[in-house]
Amino acid sequence: MMEKQPVQSMPIQNTETQVPKTQQMNDRDYLNDVLLTEKYLGTSYVHALQEASHQALYQDIKSVFDATCDHQRDLFNLMFNKGWYKFESQDPQKIQQTQQQFAQYAQQQFPK
Template sequence: MTQNQLDDQLCVEDVLSSQKFLSSNYNTAVQEAANPKLRKDLMEIQRQEQDAAQKVFSYMSQKGWYKVSPADPQMIDNARMKAQQQIGGQARMPGGAGREERQFL
């Protein structure tokens, strides 16, 4: 790998890290916004940040700079089933699920 490629990779990794940080902060802002219009605007900005992060991730993946191992299909099915059970359980529980369950989702 040439020095130029390494510099490019580090720069793009920094961009992705920044996008993740921004998305996380917008997520908090959305959850804590008391004004419905402001909340809607923040949600749109967050969506745009997530779209930008996806583009950076795709670019890194194409270059071989961000490698993701394929998930085991059985593990995916198990996680999906567990999430669906927890979502279904929240609908039946007065006041929603306990704090631990909400953190999982």
């Protein structure tokens, strides 16, 4: 019987947009800085939502949180499209195995 060879991970990325490599910030640096700020704001809004003591305040924070998440996603997509983010494809069997491990853990920790 022939053994199935593991799928070799392949990079998933777009062609990288070149930027000058100088001591000054370039477009990639600025976008990365804004993306990190949006991520930090999103985390902070989650804490504020969890502690909001009034429904109207909760709704105001929630709308700002939603907009922040949308901005974060837009920035990520822009950076991915410019080739400044890349991923590695994974073996579908490995993904399924990891998913099963977490499902088993959840069933053990949180029985119905």
